[in-house]
Structure formats: structure tokens, C-alpha cells
Amino acid sequence: MTDSAQITELNSAGTQYQEIDSLLSKNKNYKEGFFTTTTVETFAKGLDEATVRAISAKKNEPEWMLDFRLKAFNHWLTLEEPHWAKMLYVPLDYQEYSYYSAPECSACDGSADSAENEIDPEVAKAFAELGVPLTGEDSNVAVDAIFDSISVSTTKREDLLELGIIFCSFSEAVHDYPELVQKYMGTVVPYHDNFFAALNSAVASDGTFVYIPENVRCPLDLSTYFRINEAKTGQFERTIVVADKGSYVSYLEGCSAPARDTYQLHAAVVEVVVLEDAEVKYSTVQNWYPGDDDCQGGILNFVTKRGLCEGKNSKLSWTQAETGSAITWKYPSCILKGDNSIGEFYSVALTNRRQQADTGTKMIHIGKNTSSTIIAKGLSAGRSENTYRGLVRILPSAEGARNFTQCDSMLIGNQCGAHTFPYIEVENATAQVEHEATTSRIGDDQLFYCKQRGISEQNAISMIVNGFCKDVLSELPLEFAQEAEELLSLSLEGSVG
Amino acid sequence: MLLKVENLQAKIDEKQILKGLNLEVRAGEVHAIMGPNGAGKSTLASVLAGRDDYEVTAGTVDFDGEDLLELAPDERARKGLFLAFQYPVEIPGVSNKLFMQTALNGIRAEQDLPPLDMFDFDEYAKDKIELLNMRDDLLERSVNVGFSGGEKKRNDIFQMALLAPKLCILDETDSGLDIDALGLVANGINTLRSPDRGFIVVTHYQRLLNYIKPDYVHVLYNGQIIKSGGFELVHELEEFGYDGIVQQHEQAQ
Numbered sequence: 001m002t003d004s005a006q007i008t009e010l011n012s013a014g015t016q017y018q019e020i021d022s023l024l025s026k027n028k029n030y031k032e033g034f035f036t037t038t039t040v041e042t043f044a045k046g047l048d049e050a051t052v053r054a055i056s057a058k059k060n061e062p063e064w065m066l067d068f069r070l071k072a073f074n075h076w077l078t079l080e081e082p083h084w085a086k087m088l089y090v091p092l093d094y095q096e097y098s099y100y101s102a103p104e105c106s107a108c109d110g111s112a113d114s115a116e117n118e119i120d121p122e123v124a125k126a127f128a129e130l131g132v133p134l135t136g137e138d139s140n141v142a143v144d145a146i147f148d149s150i151s152v153s154t155t156k157r158e159d160l161l162e163l164g165i166i167f168c169s170f171s172e173a174v175h176d177y178p179e180l181v182q183k184y185m186g187t188v189v190p191y192h193d194n195f196f197a198a199l200n201s202a203v204a205s206d207g208t209f210v211y212i213p214e215n216v217r218c219p220l221d222l223s224t225y226f227r228i229n230e231a232k233t234g235q236f237e238r239t240i241v242v243a244d245k246g247s248y249v250s251y252l253e254g255c256s257a258p259a260r261d262t263y264q265l266h267a268a269v270v271e272v273v274v275l276e277d278a279e280v281k282y283s284t285v286q287n288w289y290p291g292d293d294d295c296q297g298g299i300l301n302f303v304t305k306r307g308l309c310e311g312k313n314s315k316l317s318w319t320q321a322e323t324g325s326a327i328t329w330k331y332p333s334c335i336l337k338g339d340n341s342i343g344e345f346y347s348v349a350l351t352n353r354r355q356q357a358d359t360g361t362k363m364i365h366i367g368k369n370t371s372s373t374i375i376a377k378g379l380s381a382g383r384s385e386n387t388y389r390g391l392v393r394i395l396p397s398a399e400g401a402r403n404f405t406q407c408d409s410m411l412i413g414n415q416c417g418a419h420t421f422p423y424i425e426v427e428n429a430t431a432q433v434e435h436e437a438t439t440s441r442i443g444d445d446q447l448f449y450c451k452q453r454g455i456s457e458q459n460a461i462s463m464i465v466n467g468f469c470k471d472v473l474s475e476l477p478l479e480f481a482q483e484a485e486e487l488l489s490l491s492l493e494g495s496v497g
Numbered sequence: 498m499l500l501k502v503e504n505l506q507a508k509i510d511e512k513q514i515l516k517g518l519n520l521e522v523r524a525g526e527v528h529a530i531m532g533p534n535g536a537g538k539s540t541l542a543s544v545l546a547g548r549d550d551y552e553v554t555a556g557t558v559d560f561d562g563e564d565l566l567e568l569a570p571d572e573r574a575r576k577g578l579f580l581a582f583q584y585p586v587e588i589p590g591v592s593n594k595l596f597m598q599t600a601l602n603g604i605r606a607e608q609d610l611p612p613l614d615m616f617d618f619d620e621y622a623k624d625k626i627e628l629l630n631m632r633d634d635l636l637e638r639s640v641n642v643g644f645s646g647g648e649k650k651r652n653d654i655f656q657m658a659l660l661a662p663k664l665c666i667l668d669e670t671d672s673g674l675d676i677d678a679l680g681l682v683a684n685g686i687n688t689l690r691s692p693d694r695g696f697i698v699v700t701h702y703q704r705l706l707n708y709i710k711p712d713y714v715h716v717l718y719n720g721q722i723i724k725s726g727g728f729e730l731v732h733e734l735e736e737f738g739y740d741g742i743v744q745q746h747e748q749a750q
Contacts, residue, residue, distance in 0.1 A: 410589075438589075440587075445586045446586050446587075446588050448546075449586050450571075450588070450600075451570040452547075452573075452574050453574055453596070453656065453660065454571055454575040454600045454607075454660070455571060455600055456603075457571070463591055463595065464591055467588075467589075467592070
């Protein structure tokens with residue numbers, strides 16, 4: 001049975017929600033929906049051992065990396081695609097995708113320093129259109145720009161290297177810093193962790209490698225922008241962020257993809273390691289193409305993101321604003337191993353039209369006096385389904401653990417769904433775990449109330465949504481916060497007026 | 498002439514509610530509209546405010562020289578039309594302050610006035626908060642969230658005091674209010690009476706009208722105003738009930 005048959009048609013009961021439904025169903029202007037035409041090299045579709053070897057060869061990888069991929073690939077073959085999330089999707093045909101695509105340019109073989117290469121002008125144009133600064137002139141942010149399967153530019157690398165900070169593409173790190181990569185890759189998300197982690201480990205394309213040395217506070221925000229371009233390809237980014245003792249880094253991730261007719265696959269793995277007294281702030285604004293009104297052609301976003309607070313007093317904060325994708329499956333998590341370590345998760349997940357999101361976090365308390373904070377805001381509109389799934393697990397060793405969780409849902413209109421699956425597993429009696437949840441609704445009544453006070457429709461929705469998301473948006477770095485607010489308004493409005 | 502309603506006819510879901518309503522309100526006047534359930538009182542308020550569940554099938558409404566029916570609800574509000582709701586809704590996550598500041602600055606923009614910043618706004622709101630005896634923390638609280646029925650109505654009148662509209666339509670503001678709340682609300686409304694402002698007070702009961710003495714009273718029945726008069730009409734209703742007035746009207750037809 002197809003997913004569209006299973007998703008039942010809901011009757012729009014009464015006239016109460018008509019106005020809001022029509023407002024929200026107007027064609028959204030996904031301004032990132034353009035695609036770039038340039039010479040690319042794309043592997044033939046299909047996935048077998050030869051494909052994995054070809055990817056490794058293309059990137060000129062050392063033996064150990066190929067081994068890692070092959071082990072993962074063979075394990076992946078034994079696994080079944082998971083469907084336990086509260087989402088409906090037709091099982092993917094993995095043979096229908098191409099697992100490598102990159103713009104052709106002089107030394108784009110992954111081994112050369114991409115910063116020295118000439119960036120394909122069409123690709124440069126694309127990033128310019130997206131507002132991603134490739135030349136390093138924008139002062140506050142260092143950028144690693146990833147186009148389909150490769151990183152095309154990493155800015156400010158030399159400046160950062162002077163401080164001992166490594167900020168380069170994952171492919172480059174494999175060549176230039178093999179000991180570091182081998183030391184950390186797969187330690188937080190092993191290849192056998194789950195179906196998509198195994199797939200990613202086998203066909204990982206590119207991503208970012210960040211290493212902050214001891215006691216260094218990274219002076220710039222580091223960011224990666226992921227751009228999927230070629231149709232019918234999968235993007236499998238692999239990112240590793242390591243903060244050595246006493247260090248600090250704020251890392252931002254952005255993404256987008258062209259509007260296409262067929263589903264596009266994105267299965268990422270992000271591993272973060274935070275050592276003693278160090279802190280990592282990881283922020284994501286996810287705006288993958290969500291598809292058309294029925295979410296056809298949207299990105300299928302399956303992500304495994306996990307952080308290990310290895311050392312004492314370490315801290316990891318995940319902040320995300322998720323507005324895109326047809327399907328979102330991601331649970332940025334913190335393993336609180338070090339004593340006194342802190343994990344935080346701040347999330348705004350918005351679904352509209354027929355998007356489906358099953359997202360949340362896992363906080364695993366292992367060390368003593370660890371604490372975690374979860375603030376998750378879900379906004380559902382249209383006929384979407386928005387699910388929060390969270391796990392707070394306190395192991396017997398976690399003396400004095402504390403958790404505070406707040407998950408709030410806002411329903412916009414009357415055909416959307418909001419669901420919550422909080423799992424709380426406590427195996428130590430000294431733990432303090434708090435959980436709060438609220439559900440509220442924006443209906444035509446609220447909108448009319450605002451209008452009758454002189455506030456326009458657009459401003460009313462924006463005001464209500466931003467009020468709802470305030471606690472989370474305030475955790476995003478300034479530039480991101482503004483972008484996220486705009487994205488929220490845009491994702492809900494379409495072309496009003 | 499602040500508001501001129503001529504032959505207004507409106508329906509909802511194929512049911513004709515207003516069947517030719519006529520009303521004239523001048524600035525400075527307080528008009529009471531009374532009538533039994535189903536007469537069309539709330540429909541009138543909703544149609545004037547611009548709720549689009551209702552379809553206007555005939556008639557015109559002139560508001561301060563403009564064709565009201567051509568304007569969107571938020572435009573009507575910015576031109577000075579205010580509706581105090583029968584059932585004010587909650588807006589979680591949006592503070593009363595943000596809500597009112599946004600609304601007020603929208604209206605000020607329409608009048609070519611500069612917007613108020615948050616400090617000016619606090620100053621401006623202070624005495625209105627006291628007037629309606631609202632809690633000190635009113636501005637930080639989310640709009641109507643956790644408010645009692647009476648508090649919600651007082652909040653609407655508070656908003657009315659802040660926005661200083663030209664025409665205030667009170668839709669059964671007195672329903673669900675205890676004596677003290679009624680007194681506060683009535684006092685708030687009376688304080689806002691001015692030669693520049695008109696009021697349409699829609700109500701079932703005469704109770705509120707003892708506090709807010711209207712200049713004109715109209716009886717609305719079956720979608721039309723069947724009788725108009727001064728305050729003495731309220732006493733007549735007391736004596737004969739709506740039935741009595743309706744019978745009078747039918748006999749005269």
C-alpha cells in the first residue's frame with residue numbers, strides 16, 4: 001500500500017479553519033529551489049561493493065579508510081530499513097540512487113587542498129545565491145562549502161591553523177590528519193549503530209573535520225553549508241568535531257537542495273567529542289527542500305548525531321531549527337560520561353503541508369552530577385505530522401543526575417498532528433527528572449483576534465510562532481537566530497497578499 | 498456620521514440572519530442593541546468587524562466616510578473600529594505587552610504617529626492597568642492565558658483603552674461578569690466616552706445599561722431593528738419583555 005493511500009484524507013470540519021488552511025497552502029517560495037547546471041561527474045546509480053571501492057578510489061583514500069567502508073557496507077547488507085518512527089514512507093530502493101557526484105574541476109580528486117582550487121563558477125554562483133560567503137571576506141564566520149559529494153571551499157583555514165585549530169573537509173582530514181580521524185571516527189557513532197549509520201559509513205561523501213586544541217577558544221564561528229544539487233543522488237555527510245581539554249567552539253550547519261520531482265536522500269552522521277572542561281555549541285538550521293504540496297521530491301533526511309561528553313565538566317549544546325525535508329529522522333544526543341558534564345538540546349521543528357518529522361534527543365547520564373536540559377518546540381501545520389521522541393536515561397552510576405525536559409506542541413489549523421513519545425529510564429534513586437509538556441493551537445479565532453486589533457495576518461502568525469519558539473531561538477547564534485525566524489515565517493506563509 | 502448602516506443583510510451557512518438592518522451612530526453617542534437570542538446581535542458585531550464566515554448579501558456600511566465592507570478586518574481596526582469579544586481567545590506565548598504594542602504601533606502608523614518604544618509603552622499602559630484593576634504582571638503574561646472569564650473581558654476593555662478607537666462595539670461584554678467585574682468594566686467604558694468616540698453596546702440584559710446609560714436603545718429581532726428609543730425603552734422592555742415589544746411591532750405591521 002502506498003504511503004499516500006495510508007495517509008487518510010481528513011475532513012475540514014466546518015468553516016473555522018478554512019481561512020488558515022488556505023493561507024498555509026499557498027505555494028511557498030522555496031528560494032533555494034534552483035539547481036545548478038555545470039559539468040559534474042556522477043557515478044552510475046546503484047550500490048554494491050564496487051561502488052564503495054570506487055568512492056574510496058575517487059577520493060584517493062588510504063587502506064584503513066576503505067576497510068572501514070567495506071566493513072560498514074557488509075554490515076549494512078544484513079540490516080533492514082527501520083520503519084518504527086511515526087512516519088510513513090515507501091521503502092527506498094537504494095539501487096536507484098547514485099552515490100557520488102561532484103563538479104568537475106582541475107584537482108577535485110579530494111586529495112588536493114580544495115582551498116587552492118579554482119571553484120567552478122557555476123558552483124560559486126550557487127553559493128553566492130544562497131548567501132554563503134566563499135571568499136573568507138565575511139569576518140565572523142569560517143565556512144566549509146559542500147556541494148553534493150565534495151567540499152569545494154574552506155575559508156580561513158590558514159588563519160585558524162595558526163591557532164592550532166583544524167577546520168577542513170572530512171576528505172582532507174582523512175589524508176592530512178589520519179591519526180586524528182582514526183582516533184575519533186566511529187567512536188561515538190559506530191558503523192553498526194543503525195541502518196543509516198552503516199550506510200553512511202560505507203558511502204560517506206564529505207563533511208567537516210574540526211579539531212580545537214587544548215585551552216583554545218575558537219575565535220570564529222565555524223560553519224558548514226551543505227548543498228545537494230544533482231538529482232537522484234544521495235548525500236552522506238560525515239562530520240567530526242573534537243574539542244580538546246579546556247577548548248570552546250561554536251559550530252553552525254546550514255543546508256538546502258533544489259526543488260526536484262523525485263525524493264532525494266540525505267543520511268548524515270555527526271560525531272562530537274568534548275574533553276575535560278571543554279564546550280561545543282552545535283547549531284543547525286535545516287532547510288532541505290520539503291517537496292511540493294504533497295512533499296513529493298522532498299529530501300528524506302535520516303541523521304545520526306551524537307556527542308560524547310567524555311571529560312569532566314564538559315558541555316555540549318545542540319540547537320536546531322528544522323523547517324525542511326519531506327521526512328526528518330534525527331535525534332541529536334549527548335552521552336554524559338564525564339562527571340559534572342552538561343548536555344543541552346534546544347529544538348524548533350516545524351512541519352507543514354505533508355511533511356513528517358520524528359525528531360528529538362537522547363540524554364544518557366553516566367557520570368556523577370551530570371545535568372541535561374531539553375526544550376523542544378514542535379509546530380505542525382497543514383496535514384503534517386510532527387513527533388517528538390526523547391530518551392532520558394539515568395544509569396546506575398549516574399549519582400545526582402538532573403534533567404529538565406519541556407516539550408511544547410503547537411497545532412496550526414485542524415488537519416495536522418503532534419505527537420510526543422518521551423522515554424524516561426531511571427536507574428539511580430538520586431536522580432531528579434522533570435518533564436513538562438503543553439499543547440496549544442492557532443486557529444482562525446486567534447488570527448481574527450489579532451486582526452481585529454489591527455495586526456495583519458502575516459504579522460499575527462509571525463508573532464504567535466516566534467512567541468512560541470522564543471526560548472529556543474534565543475539559544476541560536478545571532479545570525480542563525482534571525483535566519484531561523486525568517487525561515488519559520490516563510491515556511492508558514494507562502495505568498496500572502 | 499461615524500457609522501451608517503443601511504439595509505444590511507447577511508447570512509452564514511445559507512441561513513439569513515440580518516434581514517435589512519439600519520443604524521446610524523454619531524461620534525459621542527452610545528447605542529445599546531438589545532434583543533432575544535438568535536436575533537442577530539452577535540452577527541451584527543461580527544459583520545462589522547469583518548469576520549468572513551458571514552456573507553453580506555445586501556446593504557452598505559459607511560464608517561467615517563469609508564466603505565467598511567471593502568476593508569479587511571485589520572484595516573478596519575487600524576481605521577479605528579474595535580470589537581470587544583463575547584469570548585476572547587487565548588494566545589499562548591505572546592505577551593500582552595507584545596500584542597498591544599504591536600497593535601498600538603500599527604494604529605499609530607496609520608495616523609502618522611511615531612511608534613512607542615517599550616518604555617513609553619509601559620508609561621502609557623500604567624494608568625489603564627490601574628483603571629481596570631488588572632494585575633501588575635499583566636503585561637508579561639500571555640494574552641488571556643490563565644485568565645478568568647471576567648479577567649478576559651477586562652483585558653479586552655484594557656485593550657480598548659490603549660487603542661483609543663473611534664467606534665467601540667461591545668459584544669455581550671457583560672455576560673459572565675460578576676457585580677464587581679461589571680462595575681470595573683462599566684467604569685472603564687464610561688471613562689472612554691468622549692465626543693470623538695461612538696459606542697455600540699450589544700447586550701441581552703439591561704444590567705450593564707444601568708451603569709452605562711446609553712443615548713439610544715434599539716431592539717433587534719429577527720435580523721432587523723424593530724424599535725428604537727431612548728433609555729425609557731429599557732424600562733419598557735423590563736415591563737413587557739422582548740415578547741411584548743415584538744407583539745407590538747407585529748400588530749403595527
